[in-house]
């Protein structure tokens with residue numbers, strides 16, 4: 475619970491023509507994960523990357539691959555991503571009924587990966603409750619999933635605090651990840667509310683110096699997290 479904040483750069487905002495250089499930059503800057511946004515044109519309007527890229531990435535980097543599935547049929551595709559070398563797989567609560575959500579989390583863990591459940595901005599924390607005690611991470615979306623470069627939805631940090639509270643009540647301690655519009659100004663807000671892992675697309679890869687941008691966001695988030703812990707007397 476008290477580990478330092480980690481940054482998970484989303485390669486959706488990277489330069490696909492020079493992905494190797496972008497991965498090297500975030501490795502060197504101390505990224506915690508590589509965030510891979512998988513979109514199918516059904517669950518979200520956009521269509522992005524999938525299994526073949528995850529396979530190649532797993533050979534190209536030692537950073538853990540954090541695969542965010544924004545797809546309509548996660549149960550079918552989870553085994554493919556496990557085999558491709560994902561380290562952590564996130565499914566959306568909205569894509570699955572409760573029984574299938576439980577099944578998906580079990581399938582991910584049976585494959586030896588860390589499992590996460592994600593909530594869209596309009597989805598209440600209650601939707602994660604059936605798996606809250608079984609997941610390694612909860613992803614709070616701070617934009618509507620589908621596109622990088624969107625503005626952070628004000629107040630999303632309140633949902634981060636709610637997830638932290640619900641987890642505590644259950645005696646669970648999943649990591650809390652936030653995704654969408656996270657940069658120098660918004661990272662401190664979510665980190666103070668209890669976020670452990672911050673996904674950053676444009677704030678890292680659209681910067682002139684991605685490594686420097688990553689380090690400053692991480693430092694700002696960590697300072698805010700420590701200040702909030704001190705204020706709470708922890």
Ligand code: DX5
Pocket residue numbers: 484486487509511542617618619620621622623624653654655656673674675676677
């Ligand atoms: C949105 C994706 C995000 C996105 C983040 O659906 O899940 O990971 O790429 O990009 P930024 O940080 O630019 O909002």
Ligand code: ZN
Pocket residue numbers: 484509510511542653673
């Ligand atoms: Zn994402």
